[in-house]
Amino acid sequence: MRNTIVKEFFHLLLCPRCKSEELRLDETAITCKRCKSIYKILDGIPVMLIEDRVEDVSFTTDKWDELYRNSLRAYENIDKYLHSQEVKDVLKYIEPLWGGKEKCTYMEIGCGPSLIGLHMFKKGHSVIGIDSSHEALKLAQNIYQRQDANGFFVCADINNIPIKNNSIDLLYGGGVIEHVNDLDNVVSELYRIMKPSGMAFNTVPYLSLGSLSYRQIWGNIPDFPILKQIAEFIHLTLLGGKHMRFGYEKSFPIYKLKKTFYKAGFKRVNVGFFDCALKFEFVGNKRLENIFVKLAKYKLFWPMVYVSSSK
Numbered sequence: 209m210r211n212t213i214v215k216e217f218f219h220l221l222l223c224p225r226c227k228s229e230e231l232r233l234d235e236t237a238i239t240c241k242r243c244k245s246i247y248k249i250l251d252g253i254p255v256m257l258i259e260d261r262v263e264d265v266s267f268t269t270d271k272w273d274e275l276y277r278n279s280l281r282a283y284e285n286i287d288k289y290l291h292s293q294e295v296k297d298v299l300k301y302i303e304p305l306w307g308g309k310e311k312c313t314y315m316e317i318g319c320g321p322s323l324i325g326l327h328m329f330k331k332g333h334s335v336i337g338i339d340s341s342h343e344a345l346k347l348a349q350n351i352y353q354r355q356d357a358n359g360f361f362v363c364a365d366i367n368n369i370p371i372k373n374n375s376i377d378l379l380y381g382g383g384v385i386e387h388v389n390d391l392d393n394v395v396s397e398l399y400r401i402m403k404p405s406g407m408a409f410n411t412v413p414y415l416s417l418g419s420l421s422y423r424q425i426w427g428n429i430p431d432f433p434i435l436k437q438i439a440e441f442i443h444l445t446l447l448g449g450k451h452m453r454f455g456y457e458k459s460f461p462i463y464k465l466k467k468t469f470y471k472a473g474f475k476r477v478n479v480g481f482f483d484c485a486l487k488f489e490f491v492g493n494k495r496l497e498n499i500f501v502k503l504a505k506y507k508l509f510w511p512m513v514y515v516s517s518s519k
Contacts, residue, residue: 217360224368256370268455276343297484312377318384381410413459418509427452474517482512
């Protein structure tokens with residue numbers, strides 16, 4: 209069954225190393241005819257990572273592999289997650305982007321268990337999930353099998369996405385593009401794989417007073433001159449990433465996001481405050497948690513923004 213799905217979506221793949229479309233598929237691997245790179249298919253998932261990955265990607269992948277390795281039991285009651293407030297917060301933005309239109313090719317980067325993708329599949333769309341964590345994709349595959357759903361999952365790095373140019377109608381990244389150092393390259397990759405008039409929706413941490421205060425608990429890096437260098441020195445050099453719960457993660461000012469997406473070629477770039485339910489369970493005190501929630505409702509402390517853009 210899994211190899212059938214790989215064959216169904218094989219025509220969309222290219223070599224992440226040399227960008228060649230000349231690939232050969234067999235039962236256990238995908239081989240690039242041009243550069244001779246071999247990408248194994250493990251558990252029905254093509255592993256199309258470049259071996260000499262950049263340090264921030266490897267560090268982040270290790271963190272998420274550890275997080276997802278023992279998560280299967282937590283997702284036994286999948287309906288609870290499918291109808292959770294977190295999923296509803298995303299769907300109210302995603303569904304209007306393609307609602308009522310014909311079947312689309314939907315891709316989720318940093319997909320994890322790909323719950324938004326599961327909603328898209330049930331709407332009749334084709335679903336592709338990309339994540340550098342193989343453990344996350346095994347979890348997603350297990351969930352889809354239990355839901356009698358089809359999703360094509362590829363273990364890949366968003367710095368080098370193994371998808372052909374002009375292939376994706378709708379793309380979603382929920383808290384993903386902040387985990388790489390070279391934002392320009394990643395956004396250019398997103399632009400490359402989008403179809404003409406395709407739409408991308410990404411959420412990212414917002415550079416606010418929240419980033420400079422409580423988000424330091426899990427090692428957020430403010431993407432702003434001097435602040436970035438200081439935070440990287442503290443969290444990476446002095447602390448060795450000890451408190452970087454989600455791996456390498458940055459927060460951005462709005463002007464930086466707009467500039468980067470327009471530079472890559474996107475049109476109608478809209479950046480706004482991502483309306484979502486706020487949780488501060490790490491505080492450990494209900495009264496203090498309520499204070500944090502009230503503070504975060506002010507834009508100076510708001511944690512997330514979205515970037516909606518079209519090609």
